[in-house]
Amino acid sequence: MFTAILVMAGIAIVLGLTLGYAAIRFKVEGDPLVEKIDAILPQTQCGQCGFPGCKPYAEAIANGEADINQCPPGGEEGVRKLADLLGREFKPLSEEHGVEKPKSIAVIDEQVCIGCTLCIQACPVDAIVGAAKQMHTVVEPLCTGCELCVAPCPVDCIAMVPVAETVQTWKWKYPVVEIRKAA
Amino acid sequence: MIGRLFKFHGGIKPDAHKNESSGGAIRKAPLPARLVVPLRQSARAGAACIVAVGQRVLKGERIGEPEGFLGTGVHAPTSGTVAAIASCPMAHPSGLETPCVVIEPDGEDRWIEHAPFDYRAASRDEALAWLRDCGIVGLGGATFPSHVKLGRGSGIETLILNGAECEPWITCDDRLMRERAVDILAGANILRELIGARELVVGVEDNKPEAVAAMQAAAVGTPTRVVAVPALYPAGGEKQLIRVLTGVEIPYGKLGGDYGVRCFNVGTAHAVYRAFIHGEPLISRIVTLTGNCETPGNWEVAIGTPVADLLALARPKADTDRILMGGPMMGFAMPRLDVPVVKGTNCIISASPRLFPPAPPEQPCIRCTECAKACPVELQPFELYWHSRSKNFGKAQEYHLFDCIECGCCTYVCPAHIPLVDYFRFSKSEIWAREREKTAADQARERFEFRNFRQEREKAEKAAKLAAKAAETRAKLAEAGTAEAPAAADAPAAEDPKKALIAAALARAKAQKAEIQPQNTDNLSPQTQAEIADIEARRKVLEAVAATPAPQAAEAAAAPDEPRS
Amino acid sequence: MIHSPYVRKPVSVQRTMGLVLLALVPGIVAHALVIGAGVLVNLAISTITAVAAEALMLHLRKRPVGIAVADLSAVVTAWLVTLCFPPIVPWWLTVCAVLVAIVAVKHLYGGLGQNPFNPAMIAYCSMIVAFPALMSQWPPAGHLSFDTQLSLILGGPRDIDGITGATALDALRTGLRSGTQTVDTVLKGSAFGALGGRGWEWVSIGYVAGGLFLLAMRIITWHMPVAFIGVLAAISGLFWLVDPAGFASPLFHLASGGAMLAAFFIVTDPVSGATTPRGKLLFAGGIALIAWLIRNFGAYPEGIAFGVLLMNMCVPLLDMKTQPRVFGHRHDIEGGGK
Numbered sequence A: 001m002f003t004a005i006l007v008m009a010g011i012a013i014v015l016g017l018t019l020g021y022a023a024i025r026f027k028v029e030g031d032p033l034v035e036k037i038d039a040i041l042p043q044t045q046c047g048q049c050g051f052p053g054c055k056p057y058a059e060a061i062a063n064g065e066a067d068i069n070q071c072p073p074g075g076e077e078g079v080r081k082l083a084d085l086l087g088r089e090f091k092p093l094s095e096e097h098g099v100e101k102p103k104s105i106a107v108i109d110e111q112v113c114i115g116c117t118l119c120i121q122a123c124p125v126d127a128i129v130g131a132a133k134q135m136h137t138v139v140e141p142l143c144t145g146c147e148l149c150v151a152p153c154p155v156d157c158i159a160m161v162p163v164a165e166t167v168q169t170w171k172w173k174y175p176v177v178e179i180r181k182a183a
Numbered sequence B: 001m002i003g004r005l006f007k008f009h010g011g012i013k014p015d016a017h018k019n020e021s022s023g024g025a026i027r028k029a030p031l032p033a034r035l036v037v038p039l040r041q042s043a044r045a046g047a048a049c050i051v052a053v054g055q056r057v058l059k060g061e062r063i064g065e066p067e068g069f070l071g072t073g074v075h076a077p078t079s080g081t082v083a084a085i086a087s088c089p090m091a092h093p094s095g096l097e098t099p100c101v102v103i104e105p106d107g108e109d110r111w112i113e114h115a116p117f118d119y120r121a122a123s124r125d126e127a128l129a130w131l132r133d134c135g136i137v138g139l140g141g142a143t144f145p146s147h148v149k150l151g152r153g154s155g156i157e158t159l160i161l162n163g164a165e166c167e168p169w170i171t172c173d174d175r176l177m178r179e180r181a182v183d184i185l186a187g188a189n190i191l192r193e194l195i196g197a198r199e200l201v202v203g204v205e206d207n208k209p210e211a212v213a214a215m216q217a218a219a220v221g222t223p224t225r226v227v228a229v230p231a232l233y234p235a236g237g238e239k240q241l242i243r244v245l246t247g248v249e250i251p252y253g254k255l256g257g258d259y260g261v262r263c264f265n266v267g268t269a270h271a272v273y274r275a276f277i278h279g280e281p282l283i284s285r286i287v288t289l290t291g292n293c294e295t296p297g298n299w300e301v302a303i304g305t306p307v308a309d310l311l312a313l314a315r316p317k318a319d320t321d322r323i324l325m326g327g328p329m330m331g332f333a334m335p336r337l338d339v340p341v342v343k344g345t346n347c348i349i350s351a352s353p354r355l356f357p358p359a360p361p362e363q364p365c366i367r368c369t370e371c372a373k374a375c376p377v378e379l380q381p382f383e384l385y386w387h388s389r390s391k392n393f394g395k396a397q398e399y400h401l402f403d404c405i406e407c408g409c410c411t412y413v414c415p416a417h418i419p420l421v422d423y424f425r426f427s428k429s430e431i432w433a434r435e436r437e438k439t440a441a442d443q444a445r446e447r448f449e450f451r452n453f454r455q456e457r458e459k460a461e462k463a464a465k466l467a468a469k470a471a472e473t474r475a476k477l478a479e480a481g482t483a484e485a486p487a488a489a490d491a492p493a494a495e496d497p498k499k500a501l502i503a504a505a506l507a508r509a510k511a512q513k514a515e516i517q518p519q520n521t522d523n524l525s526p527q528t529q530a531e532i533a534d535i536e537a538r539r540k541v542l543e544a545v546a547a548t549p550a551p552q553a554a555e556a557a558a559a560p561d562e563p564r565s
Numbered sequence C: 001m002i003h004s005p006y007v008r009k010p011v012s013v014q015r016t017m018g019l020v021l022l023a024l025v026p027g028i029v030a031h032a033l034v035i036g037a038g039v040l041v042n043l044a045i046s047t048i049t050a051v052a053a054e055a056l057m058l059h060l061r062k063r064p065v066g067i068a069v070a071d072l073s074a075v076v077t078a079w080l081v082t083l084c085f086p087p088i089v090p091w092w093l094t095v096c097a098v099l100v101a102i103v104a105v106k107h108l109y110g111g112l113g114q115n116p117f118n119p120a121m122i123a124y125c126s127m128i129v130a131f132p133a134l135m136s137q138w139p140p141a142g143h144l145s146f147d148t149q150l151s152l153i154l155g156g157p158r159d160i161d162g163i164t165g166a167t168a169l170d171a172l173r174t175g176l177r178s179g180t181q182t183v184d185t186v187l188k189g190s191a192f193g194a195l196g197g198r199g200w201e202w203v204s205i206g207y208v209a210g211g212l213f214l215l216a217m218r219i220i221t222w223h224m225p226v227a228f229i230g231v232l233a234a235i236s237g238l239f240w241l242v243d244p245a246g247f248a249s250p251l252f253h254l255a256s257g258g259a260m261l262a263a264f265f266i267v268t269d270p271v272s273g274a275t276t277p278r279g280k281l282l283f284a285g286g287i288a289l290i291a292w293l294i295r296n297f298g299a300y301p302e303g304i305a306f307g308v309l310l311m312n313m314c315v316p317l318l319d320m321k322t323q324p325r326v327f328g329h330r331h332d333i334e335g336g337g338k
């Protein structure tokens, strides 16, 4: 009896030491939490979360100042990933911060633009080009669809246009699973 | 190395169904009322339109200029008139539209002047450019441009000609080899010379004895070897055929060039022959019409012929429920029938529930490893399925998802009737989409951070300037003896005119909205104003005449601005 | 929209399971003829229980009942459970065992294809732990009349020593442990036949015949039976050569207990077993090793079940570390996961 206890205790100690050693030896030098959160955020930089950009929001989440469901462009999937990363419960997107929309980009009506440069200043990723009193235009591949340039435009000549599906961006759908009985 | 054949793992032997369509000779399909020639021939490569609506074109006339690295020329398949340049559905499972040139044939089928191209007299680059301009792409289905595949022209030992045609039902290569073996070998030898290969090996599946015999007869007295390879799907897969004939295995993402082999389809070799010896661009191809129809057979079809017109030749039976493009293993059901035949279309199958019964419902995987036994790439499809199903894409990639050639063997053998390939296609396109998103996000993050940095810097610079100015003013004031002039007052003053400017712009914009005309003509030199007035007057006239004055207006507005800035 | 391939091989889970059942028939016939027909009664009980439990669980889990019951996987489990039990266990033991296998091991883990452990083996282990006495009463070949067997199965009074004997493995173990006997003297006992337990040779031959049928039908691959039999023969042979008095011969080990049933039907369970070729070899070899160790040095006479469960636990690791080389990846030994 006594021997058994000793043996068990011995095994436990050895295993514990090994695990402890492994934890130190193989420690993953991960990115700091903020970077990891920032990597999940969609980088639309729209500010809908209530912070001036994704990075500040990431910092706020890391500091526990913001909830994980405030980023509409990231959508449900984004929340799910954040929940996974942070070991929190998933929750639906908070309504007050907006709803998930199909990805759009801004298009400037070049006939109407007066060249006031306000949209350039608003654009968080410098995707608009133009100079004072010159017609402005949006560089399509750079636009994140944040909509921040729409409001400042004094002549309302910026419209958000949904991105159309092309052969290059077309995706195969998830196969229909027929196992489950329709509930 | 004579005669030694190698094996690849797995493979399946579905019913070949070749006899339905392989009996009769290739016939020429009649021209349809409208030809719809897509400018984009594959998801990756496109061409720029160089004709206008109403223009008359001759047979073989270039209508699309190659665009980009993978682009090739596009040609009018017959003589006629360009009726439209419009978006039409493309031969793709998505059924999405792509820009097409719609040609109404005039029935004369008159060739544009063309002459053979002496590749021996020209430099290699010129020969490749000729291939590109003739629109020669791989006719096996992938439509990879041949001039790109020919590569640098060194380091290739063996050129393999792919006549395996392992997919059930398809017989277009079979017929082509039986009827035009000499031309095929002539084209193949041109390719061999261009690529600098020493030997030429033709691989044909042994279930096509007539094709093997015809090719062997054509190769008599030449060093070319014609090899009958065991019929085992997917022996006609490029990498599988290379493996069978040479023993070389080419991993995913690599072309045969690094391994001293290249592989071309027999149809491609034939097109190459036409391009060099006759100077004809690629404007038609052989298409097998088969399946549940009255008159299956092979037809030489002009590129751009709508599938619906072709079906009239095969006369599908009444119980046909779908039309497949390509073979039953890797083809797809066409979302609609006005899709045109493209360079990669090798077969059109009328499907009926009797010939292609719908798959029984999916059941849970029992890990029986049948799929792994059948996979020619030696993957573990059930592991891939497991991870794809749970959208665990990282894991799926670790299990070599991208090595999957989507041959469908695993789905074919699965006793649980799981559409494994569908999961893999889904995962792949999902991963690609994510990669695109990730690149876009990284770029946005970088640009955002740079902008913040720039704003900080500008702020700092501004502050420094302001401070310097203030100090200067203060010094001046002190000199003048005047008492305290608050330096801070500068800032609001600087803001104010800006606001005023915006207000002015707003007012102007309001006016502009009413009639879309830039009127920001205040504080211009009298000369410019006169100019503008002049332009304005002219525009009024124009407006009356033309319906689209807008571009000119914008130009006119931009012009007088220039000297000012 | 249905996508390619549009043609499918005419196979199904039902066909696979049906062939496994068919392959068990020779063994069952031999069992019924040589040992006694009681096994047939127990088979019937277990089959009914399994199908009922399967249907109930599917219904509770809101899955289509018809198609999943028709796949016969529950019947295969039920038969395997019965065939590794003594043929005269009371009916409620069979019912309990089948319920454990179907409800706890299969469906609580997510149903067909999801269970990490072999259901039949969990049933066997839990029963041998819970009812060690009942689980070690094996009738000597042809000794009991069908009426006696039936009454025992239906819960009649059990005069243990009078009607049952120890299995060959059990007798050998007790004999050797007593320290007075050698293998040879033990094997002279009445429980032993030419190779292993008297009469059981025939049952084993039946299983081998069924196993070869499965191999021919390509339902199972050669890896697992070969590795299992090979390792069991090798390790027992080694010790037997060194000390013939203290260790039984390889033939004895192969013909005793459920070795052949295990080699072709239990170890080869696809769901809970290893899937890569090398993984299969290691998996089956590992089971054979553990089984031999337990037979010789463990507390239980038969160790295959524990071997299977222990190796089941290693399956994810085995699979991960033995991923086959993918086409064109010459030096990619690590394979799948990291």
Ligand code: SF4
Pocket (backbone or CB within 6 Å): A041, A042, A043, A044, A045, A046, A047, A048, A049, A050, A051, A052, A053, A054, A055, A057, A070, A071, A072, A073, A074
């Ligand atoms: S809401 Fe906009 S700014 Fe905030 S994290 Fe999401 S994308 Fe970034």
Ligand code: SF4
Pocket (backbone or CB within 6 Å): A108, A112, A113, A114, A115, A116, A117, A118, A119, A120, A130, A135, A136, A152, A153, A154, A155, A156, A157, A158
């Ligand atoms: S805000 Fe509007 S008017 Fe001003 S530059 Fe941008 S698009 Fe032009």
Ligand code: SF4
Pocket (backbone or CB within 6 Å): B364, B365, B366, B367, B368, B369, B370, B371, B372, B381, B382, B385, B410, B413, B414, B415, B416, B417, B418, B420
């Ligand atoms: S063939 Fe089907 S059931 Fe068998 S392991 Fe593969 S996916 Fe699973």
Ligand code: SF4
Pocket (backbone or CB within 6 Å): B371, B374, B375, B376, B377, B378, B379, B381, B403, B404, B405, B406, B407, B408, B409, B410, B411, B420, B421, B424
């Ligand atoms: S589709 Fe992919 S996984 Fe399936 S057999 Fe073919 S290559 Fe293997």
